[in-house]
Amino acid sequence: MDGFVGRTGEGRALLLAVRAGRSVVLVAPPGYGKSALLEALHPALKEWSPVVWVDRVAPFGAFLKEVFAGLWEARVPVPGVSYTKDLRADLKGWSKQHPTNEEKARSILEALRAWNERGASRVTLVADDASGVTSSMVPWLVSFAEEATLVLAAYPETLRKAGTKRLWARFERVDLPPLTPKESRELVEALVARYGVVAEDPEVYKSRVLALAGGIPGEIERLVRFVRAEDIVKNRDVGTGYAEGLAHREERGVALAPVLLVLGGVAIATRYLGLARGEMDLYVMGGIGVAAFVVLSPWLRKAVVVK
C-alpha cells in the first residue's frame, strides 16, 4: 500500500504462521491498523493459497453467506452446488438449500474438507473484524480452523469475551503496538503531503500532531485529514480521538467530570429545597449554582483537553 509504514515484524509473524497452517488473531484497539496491515498482506496471502475475505464474523448468517461468496470467487467448490456464472443466483440457491445457519456452516465445512482432500493448499479465511464473535459461533469457528487457516482481527477485549477462550487457545496471537516515533513521523510527512496540509509553521504542526496521536495511525490520519491545522497548532479542542481520550485519563479531566456532576446535582437539590421551604436565599443560591454548572462544565471540559 502506498504510504504504509512499519509493521514488518508483525507482518512477517503473521505470514509465517499462515504458511505453517496456524490460525492467527491480530489484536489491537481501533485505529491501530489491523485492517491496513491485512490489506497490505493480501497479495502475499493470495500467492500462498486461496483467500476468502470477509468483513466481519457477526451476524453469523451474513458471515456464512460472505464465506460462500468468497469460496465461489476463489473457485473452491461447495458440494451440492451446481454452479452458474451468476454468484447472486448461486448464493440464493445455496441459502435456500441450507436455510439455517447450522446447515450453512456444515456445508462450508464440507467444502473445506473436500478441498483439503484434493491436496490443495488450505484456504485462508480472513475476517477483518471478529469483535462480534459469540460463544455459539465458537464450535463452528473451531471446526473451520481445523480445515482452513483463519486470520481474524480483534480488539484486546474480544479475546476476553465469555465462551471464546476455547477458540483463541488455538490461535497464534499477533499484537499491534502503536507506531514508533520514527514511523509516526514518516506517516505524518506522507499524509501532510498527500492531503496538502498548509500550516504556518509545519514543524510545530507536525510535532503537535505526533504528540496528540500517540503513535496511533488512525488518529494521525484523522488529525491530518479532518482537523484544521490552525486548531491543532493553537491547541483548540480537536475532537474526541483515541489519543485525546488517553490524555484525558492522565489529567484532571476524568476526576473533574464526576465532581462537576455532583456539584450540579447539589445545586439543583438546593434550588428545590429553597423552594419547598420558602427560603429565597437558598433558592437563589441553587439557581446560581445551576447557572455556574451550565457555564463552567463545557469550559472546564475544554480547559482540561491535552496540554
Ligand SMILES: Nc1ncnc2c1ncn2[C@@H]1O[C@H](COP(=O)(O)OP(=O)(O)OP(=O)(O)O)[C@@H](O)[C@H]1O
Ligand atoms: N502502518 C500504517 N501505515 C500507514 N497508514 C496506516 C497504518 N496503519 C493504519 N493506517 C491508517 O490508519 C487508519 C486506521 O487503520 P485501520 O482501519 O487499519 O485500523 P483498525 O485497527 O482496522 O481499526 P478498527 O478496529 O476500527 O477496524 C486507516 O486509514 C489506515 O490506512
Ligand SMILES: [Mg+2]
Ligand atoms: Mg479494521
